Each structure stands twice: as structure tokens, then as C-alpha cells.
Amino acid sequence: MSTMHDVALRAGVSLKTVSRVVNNEPNVSEQTRRKVDAAIAELGFRPNSVARNLRTGRIDVVVLALPQLSQPYFSSLAEAIMREAERLGLTVLIELTDGDAEAEMAVVREHGPHLGGLLMYPVGLTDAQARTVTRIVPTVLMSERAYDAPVDRVAMANREGVRALVGHMVSLGYTRIAALGADHTDLPERSAAHLRLDGYRDGLRDAGLPCLPELVVDLDPRWSRRLGAAGVRRLIERGTPFDAVLAFADTLALGALHAVRDAGLRVPAEVAVAGFDDTDEARYSYPSLTSIAPGTTQIAREALVLLDNRMKDAHAQETGRLVVADFELMLRESTVGGMAAWAGA
Structure with a gap:
């Protein structure tokens, strides 16, 4: 060594x-x-981070709290954060919360006094809990939801990204676009599912198209390929006409692709499919999947810069700061067919 x-x-x-x-x-x-x-x-x-901590008085260990790692986006985010943290000399511990508010708070109670900082993708966290967390440990949330607390946030452009996807599909002539992954349960109002549904509605409004309830498919928020396939099968079994599927995550879109092909429909000649997250699987699926790249590397970098600043001086900013990452529409075969090769897919 x-x-x-x-x-x-x-x-x-x-x-x-x-x-x-x-x-x-x-x-x-x-x-x-x-x-x-x-x-x-x-x-x-x-x-040796322990020796360095003793010399500098700074704890260089941070916790990354995520709902799960089974979704490709979260595993990609975790890898990007680990790489960026190494560059900054930080050690990262990963905790899984399953999106449960009590589990999110348990991370803070168990690790708080021994942590230099906390990165969290919150799902159930309330405003009061967010205020408590910021008093215990320097914190940055990777969240689209605004909190009534002095907490720094890095967010992806959920609404804007889906709006761009709808515009892309409409420009190709698709008009009956199913939204796969909506959620009308008790998730926080500004959750990714709600924001992406807002973006879907925005895109339809831009195009002068109605938002038809029968084309909005509610799913359990623990998105998976199985749920994506089940959502498309539900549309087919009901006899609901659709010519495109806009899935709120690549993992749902991959299930949708499977169900569409099982039904004997051609992609994209008869049904276009697109996702959100731009995972590796999107690039190498068959056909390759049009998707929104939400700026995962930028999210990791900005979150750690904000956290590093908080760790150096927790009271330097009394109000929370917000950084919204850039997004990119990645055109591939599932919407543009063979033209994808010309679009830099």
C-alpha cells in the first residue's frame, strides 16, 4: 500500500x-x-481519512441516503456521487430508506453525530423533519420538492424534460400519447411522478391536445419493468387507442417496450416509446430507447460542492440554495426509427 x-x-x-x-x-x-x-x-x-479528521477537526465521512438501488437511475446516481466524493477526499456510506420518512430520519439519528454531511433523495421527509435534519448535520437534498427549511437542494428538470418529450412525439405526428407512471396517492405534491405528469400536461397544452384521463396510467411509485409492462397491457385490454407511450422512467419504458412487442405492435411504426433517466439500458435496448438525460453527473457534482461548502461552514448560508441540473433529449430508435443513427444516438 x-x-x-x-x-x-x-x-x-x-x-x-x-x-x-x-x-x-x-x-x-x-x-x-x-x-x-x-x-x-x-x-x-x-x-487515511481518520488520521486526516484528527488533524483537521473535520469529519470527511458522508452518508448518501437513497430510496433504493434497484432502479437504474439511483445506482447511476450513487456511482456518480462516489466518484465525485473521491475527488474531494470524502468517504461515502450508502443507506437505503425505501422512501419511508421514518427510515429517512433513522439515518440521521443513527449517524448524525458521526457524520460530516448528508446527501439524501427524500420521499417521505416532511418540512418539520427537514428542519430537524439541518440542525443535526450539514445536509443537501436531491429533491424537486421545495421545503420550508434552510436546506440546500439539487433538482432535475422533471417537468421541463417531460414537456420536451411530448413536444418531440407530437412533432413526429403522435397524438394519443399515454403517460405511464402517474401517481395520485399520498406522495408529496412535488414528487417526481407529479412533476412529470405536470410536464406531460404542459406538452399536450403546447400542442393544443387534450389531456385524456384514459391515457394517464397510475402505477405504484416503486417503478419497475413489470409495472411498465402491466400498465401497457391495461391499456390494450381496455381497448384504449394509443400511438405512443411516454414512461416516467426508463425502467417503466423497458417494460412498455416488451408489452408493445408482445401485442404484435411495431416500434416506432405503430407505437412510439420514450423514457426518462437515460440509463445504459436505454442505449442498448432493442430498439434503443429515446430518453431524457437528467444531468446525473451534474447533480452529483453540484450536490457535493454544496455539501462541501456546508461542511466547511454550516452557517455561511442561512437560507437554502437551489441548483437545477440541465437535461438533454436523447433521440433513439424507439421514436425516430432508423433516423436515430443520424441524431447522434
Whole structure:
């Protein structure tokens, strides 16, 4: 295992200079910092976070609390956060909450005093609980919902992304577009499912099309391929005419693709299908899946920058800050057929 001494020898600098770079201290030239970073990468050196915490008084361990990892988006987000955290010298522990408010609070109660910071994708968290969390540990929420609490948030453009998808489908001539993944239960009002349904309605309104209740398919919020396929089969069994499926997640869209093909329908000649999240599976499904890329890498980077700032000075900002990530419409075969090759799919 490499040591700081090995890094100093490889970079041709003093041990103290390596320590300054590892601890992100000032008074190190950019050229020297690059040499030390290169030596760290070459040797695979991993700083001892416990020793560093004792020296600096800062805890470099953060918890990433997610509803689940079975959905491809959350696993992709976790990987992006782990990579970004490593660059910042932070150690990440992952906790799963299943979207339950009590489980979300349990993470804080169990780990709070021993954490440098908390990244959470909240589902059940209330305003009062959010205020409690921010008093216990520096926190950044990856959430579209606005909280009545001084908490920093990084959000994806759920509503805008789905609106763009509807516009894309309408531009290709599709007019009976099913929305797959709506939720009218007791999820918080600004949940991803609600925002994406709002975007669907926006897109139809832009096109002068009605929002038909029979084309809005409610599903359990624990989205899966099975539920996506079941939702499309429900439309077919009811005899509801549709010429496109806009799924609120790629995992639902992949199930929809399966059900559409099982029904003997051609994609996209008879039914177009699109998703949201731009997962790897979307790129390599058959046909490849048009999807919204929600800026996962940007979300990870911005969330950790905000958290790092909070960890350095928890009271620097008394009010919460909001960053909304950019999105991109990724055109693939499931909506544009063979033209996808010309669209950079």
C-alpha cells in the first residue's frame, strides 16, 4: 500500500507539500498540485481519512441516503456521487430508506453525530423533519420538492424534460400519447411522478391536445419493468387507442417496450416509446430507447460542492440554495426509427 512518503518521492516534492494537497490547503501552486495529484493517481494512494479528521477537526465521512438501488437511475446516481466524493477526499456510506420518512430520519439519528454531511433523495421527509435534519448535520437534498427549511437542494428538470418529450412525439405526428407512471396517492405534491405528469400536461397544452384521463396510467411509485409492462397491457385490454407511450422512467419504458412487442405492435411504426433517466439500458435496448438525460453527473457534482461548502461552514448560508441540473433529449430508435443513427444516438 502506497504512503504519503511514496507520493512525495514520485512527485519530487516534500512530505509537507503532499499533506497540503491531500488536505486541500492553500499556498500550493497549481503546477505542484497537478504533480501531486498525478502521483496519487499513479500509485493508487488513498489518504487515511481518520488520521486526516484528527488533524483537521473535520469529519470527511458522508452518508448518501437513497430510496433504493434497484432502479437504474439511483445506482447511476450513487456511482456518480462516489466518484465525485473521491475527488474531494470524502468517504461515502450508502443507506437505503425505501422512501419511508421514518427510515429517512433513522439515518440521521443513527449517524448524525458521526457524520460530516448528508446527501439524501427524500420521499417521505416532511418540512418539520427537514428542519430537524439541518440542525443535526450539514445536509443537501436531491429533491424537486421545495421545503420550508434552510436546506440546500439539487433538482432535475422533471417537468421541463417531460414537456420536451411530448413536444418531440407530437412533432413526429403522435397524438394519443399515454403517460405511464402517474401517481395520485399520498406522495408529496412535488414528487417526481407529479412533476412529470405536470410536464406531460404542459406538452399536450403546447400542442393544443387534450389531456385524456384514459391515457394517464397510475402505477405504484416503486417503478419497475413489470409495472411498465402491466400498465401497457391495461391499456390494450381496455381497448384504449394509443400511438405512443411516454414512461416516467426508463425502467417503466423497458417494460412498455416488451408489452408493445408482445401485442404484435411495431416500434416506432405503430407505437412510439420514450423514457426518462437515460440509463445504459436505454442505449442498448432493442430498439434503443429515446430518453431524457437528467444531468446525473451534474447533480452529483453540484450536490457535493454544496455539501462541501456546508461542511466547511454550516452557517455561511442561512437560507437554502437551489441548483437545477440541465437535461438533454436523447433521440433513439424507439421514436425516430432508423433516423436515430443520424441524431447522434
